[in-house]
Amino acid sequence: MAIDKSVVGKTGKPFTMPIEWSKVREFARAIRDPNPIWFEPELAKKECGGIPVPPTFLQVAAFWQDGGAIPMAGGFDMRRILHGEQEFELYRPILVGDVLTGVARIADVYEREGGRGGKMTFMVTEIEYTNQKGEKVAVARSTLIETGQAVSG
Amino acid sequence: MGLKLNYETTKVGDALPTITIENVARPDFVRYAGASGDFVPLHYDQTFVEAAGIPTVFAQGMWTAGCLGRCLTDYAGPGNVRRYRVRFSRQVWPGDTLTCRGKVTGKSIKDGDKLVEGEVEVINQKGEATVKGNFVVLAG
Numbered sequence: 471m472a473i474d475k476s477v478v479g480k481t482g483k484p485f486t487m488p489i490e491w492s493k494v495r496e497f498a499r500a501i502r503d504p505n506p507i508w509f510e511p512e513l514a515k516k517e518c519g520g521i522p523v524p525p526t527f528l529q530v531a532a533f534w535q536d537g538g539a540i541p542m543a544g545g546f547d548m549r550r551i552l553h554g555e556q557e558f559e560l561y562r563p564i565l566v567g568d569v570l571t572g573v574a575r576i577a578d579v580y581e582r583e584g585g586r587g588g589k590m591t592f593m594v595t596e597i598e599y600t601n602q603k604g605e606k607v608a609v610a611r612s613t614l615i616e617t618g619q620a621v622s623g
Numbered sequence: 624m625g626l627k628l629n630y631e632t633t634k635v636g637d638a639l640p641t642i643t644i645e646n647v648a649r650p651d652f653v654r655y656a657g658a659s660g661d662f663v664p665l666h667y668d669q670t671f672v673e674a675a676g677i678p679t680v681f682a683q684g685m686w687t688a689g690c691l692g693r694c695l696t697d698y699a700g701p702g703n704v705r706r707y708r709v710r711f712s713r714q715v716w717p718g719d720t721l722t723c724r725g726k727v728t729g730k731s732i733k734d735g736d737k738l739v740e741g742e743v744e745v746i747n748q749k750g751e752a753t754v755k756g757n758f759v760v761l762a763g
Contacts, residue, residue, distance in 0.1 A: 493658070500658035501689035502644060502651070507701050517625045522701040525692045529685050530659045553684050557708035 475579055477541070482574040485539040487531045487599070489568045494523050497530065520565035525558055528599065528610045531572055540574045540595065554592070555613035562607050569602045577611065588618020626763030627700035630730065630737035633762060639694045639725035639743065647682060647719040655686040682715035687754050691723045691745050698725075699760035705738065709756035713747070720748045725758070737762045 491511070498508035503524060507514050514521040564570070577594040584590040592615055599608040652666040664671040666683050688709040695704045715721065725743030732738070739762050745754040 497658045497689075500651070500655040501686065501693065503690075503693045503696070505693070505696060505701065507696075517700075518702050524689060524701070525695060525704040525707045526685060526689045529661075529689075553711060555708065555710045556685065556688060557706070558704075559706050560704055563702040 477576050478579055480541045480576045482539045482541045484571050484573045485531070487528075487570045487572055489523060489564060489566050489570065491521055491566045493530065494521060494527065494566055497527055498524060501526075518563065518565070520567060523564050523566075525560065526556075528558060528564075528597075528608055529556070531570075531597065531599075531610075539572070540597075541576055550617045552615045552617060553612065554615040555611075557611040559609045559611070560607070562601075562605060564599075564601070564607055568607075570599045570607065571601075572597045572599050584618060590618060591616040625700055626703060626761060628698065628703070628739060628760065628762035630739065630762035633727060633730060633739050635727055635729060637727040639698045639727075639741070642690070642693055642697070642723040644690050644721040644723065647715055647717055647721060649680060649717050651686065652680060652682055655683050655689070659683070659685065661685065679717060681717075684709075684711040684754065687711075687715050687721070687745050688756070690721065691725075691743055691754055691756065694723050694725050694743055695758055695760060699739070699762070703761040704758065705736075705761055706759040707756065708758070709754050711754055713751055713753040715745075715747065715753050721753070722746045728757075730762075 495508055501524065507517060507522065511521060574595055574597045577596045579593050582590050582592065592613055595612045597610045601607050656662050656667055661683050666680055669680060672680050692707060695707060723745050725741055727739055727741040729740045738759050740759045743756045743758060744752050747753055
């Protein structure tokens with residue numbers, strides 16, 4: 471794609487993400503994490519004040535939204551997209567029962583010369599999460615890469 | 624949150640708990656697709672990947688990053704991870720055995736918080752890195 475810096479700063483519609491125990495348990499099982507903290511509410515309450523979430527759990531929010539929540543840079547070819555990097559900044563604990571509000575924005579778009587893939591376009595998306603008390607709890611930062619040719623194994 | 628890590632006794636070079644993920648299998652990717660909502664077909668649809676010229680389905684990068692995150696929560700306690708960043712360098716295939724490991728690279732006190740930072744990685748059975756990352760956790 472021709473690089474279009476004008477999309478930087480574009481935000482999506484705010485979205486709501488309730489933190490539910492069944493989803494946290496399912497996620498912990500999926501990543502083969504047997505820590506009883508995800509599965510035993512009494513233990514979790516004693517140790518953490520509630521059931522916490524695994525550090526990558528917020529990733530699930532990115533897939534639950536409709537089209538308006540996550541702004542996309544026009545012209546990105548989804549057949550040539552790789553997930554290059556993911557970062558979570560976690561400012562305070564997130565517990566089951568919290569209701570988070572997320573707002574996504576395009577933080578950066580830039581190009582780099584790649585290897586066998588040719589020219590690569592990078593798009594950095596940030597989702598900032600606030601809890602029901604209005605406290606900023608996390609930022610999830612994704613770097614997607616559009617490669618010069620189709621992704622192959 | 625209970626603080627599990629003792630800032631004073633934590634040293635640069637300390638190892639995080641090593642976690643082995645034996646025999647990565649297609650149901651892992653399907654289960655993660657359901658749990659995360661990541662239904663990109665590259666991770667479960669054999670017909671789709673063959674048409675794209677890829678030999679078989681491979682893991683969601685965030686599945687592998689999630690497995691690696693357990694090193695952090697086992698080490699510092701859930702809820703004490705302040706920053707976790709990963710880069711994806713190589714696919715994880717069915718049949719792989721993964722080693723998740725990490726070490727401490729620094730300590731600092733910021734705004735009264737005792738912070739421990741370090742590096743983590745996932746290595747496959749051939750010794751190749753599939754995910755590399757770094758972290759900051761809270762100590763007491």
